[in-house]
Amino acid sequence: MEKIKLMSLYTDFRKDMSYIEKELERSVQSSSPIVRQASLHLLKAGGKRIRPIFVIMAAQFGTYSLENAAKIAVSLELIHMASLVHDDVIDDSDMRRGLETVKAKWNNRVAMYAGDFIFSRALTSIGNIEKAPVHQILAETMLEICKGEIIQIDFQQQTDQDLRDYLKRIKRKTALLLSSSCELGALSADADSQTVRKLKRYGYFTGMAFQIVDDILDITSTDAELGKPAGSDLLNGHITLPVLYIKDDEQFKPYMKRAFTGVMEESDRQAMLRYIRQSGAIEKAQHVSDLYLIKALKELESLPNGKSKKALTQIADFIGQRKY
Template sequence: MKLKLLYSDLKSDLDVIEKELATAVNSSSHLLNEASLHLLLAGGKRIRPVFVLLSAKFGDYSIDSIKNVAVPVELIHMASLVHDDVIDDAETRRGRETVKTQWNNRVAMYTGDFLFARAIEYITVLENTYAHEVLSHTMVELCIGEILQIEDKHLIDQTVRDYLRRIKRKTAILISASCALGAIASGADEKTIRHLKRFGYYVGMSFQIIDDILDITSTDEQLGKPAGSDLLQGNITLPVLYVKNEPTIAPLLKEMLDGSISEDNKQQLLTEIRNSEAINHAKQVSNMYLQKALNEVKQLPANSAKKSLQNIALFMSKRKF
């Protein structure tokens, strides 16, 4: 089953979000418009707006007001991707040239800054100050996550705790905020907001761990970028942490992180990791977070969105690519 089938009933509202995103990235600068639209047209799962919409179903749902939350969380996600690609020197994303490749690093950085600013501008229509606090805190944590990733690059002497702290800030916190903001904007009660916020955090952790597993186990075609690109960029992920000291892996890993590895040795390293127990260990950690997310769903009031949240969490944490 495709992910979009799990929230097909939201299609008309997501179309509203998509049109609003196109409006949001518009500016008086032709170059900025081109760069922003290049990123927007690359598509994506739009999973963060989906979580906003589903979470809003636990309150007084109105797409006209909820879009003012769904749009900024996606803009923040887009901005973080543009900045990520500069930091990682990535040439492709989702099978397309990145903004930095199509233009240059300076254009990419200002495009990301512009999208961040637009996100702040959009949410100002909400009078609820808690929503502003959640969004601003999320943006601060995202930036800290980016810096942590830079600090941890090529650093083999790091722990699982370091990794989990990093992915919390880089991925989980924005999904958590998406769920919380949807509920806040629709006027859901405090207990429901807390459960949705925790649900988003656990789903985000599970999702990112699976993403890091797939970076090693998937093909270039499935990923839309070279397999093992995280490692090539010096990012140490959970599966790698579990096998970094293995005799057959350690020397190849050092070559990879030094940037001196041949294509044959790179493929050998990926094969060694794929055939190790590291993949299963990482999947177990992802599943632990998934179960925590499902436990939060159980505490939510009964409605159609509850089942959708459960199904999406299961899909995201069990996907093959």
């Protein structure tokens, strides 16, 4: 139901998104049947396509060309997909979006090669945009995302983290790519520098909120809704915002210690999730997300009215209320 609701915000851009979907599928065609199957496997599993839609919407604030915007949109979605394929190797995850992961269906090495293949296709797509800043921004973004993941591994199971550490981590993990989606979309359409800056900041703030909500949902959703076990972040040793708020609670500490082993009795996992849900930590995290969304909406205020501004506003509202 929620998925339909997000897609309904894309209504005005349905034709453009359909074109991008076809381009995504075309991009991962391969002469190797296994690479093709592995790449299409994740693509067909769907996803919110929030990066492509941000590119399309941001490009509307300049001289819009679907062809140019699509090259960037496809590239960003493929980079996101490639990182997911590799993340599943790192997290030893067997399920994503309710489907077997590439590493589970084949093996770790195929997942590495499929991820690298998808990454190459991302560069093929954006390589057709002959604007140096576009490439420099994207390259920096990719390196920062990677740095964020390296730091996340380095911080695994470390309980002496603070809010600042968490915010820096989710900035790199999610906000930067959404921020770059808006920035590159606007740049591809030669929007003026003020508009580019506002859209970039909008993408950053919504990205921060998006990840905080994602981290909340990892605790509040059911396994079926997530397509993987709830509480996976903690089981993988990652301290998210709700957990940050109760990590020093004496009654919670034993749960966290057991979660860090990666294996918990089912009843113990459920008890841990209930404990977090009832602690007030979820509400505190939601409040931080709301603050980011207010900032995001503020960036849109001075932009010209139109279907794109309206949809960006609705997406920010949706992120605050999303349930999956």
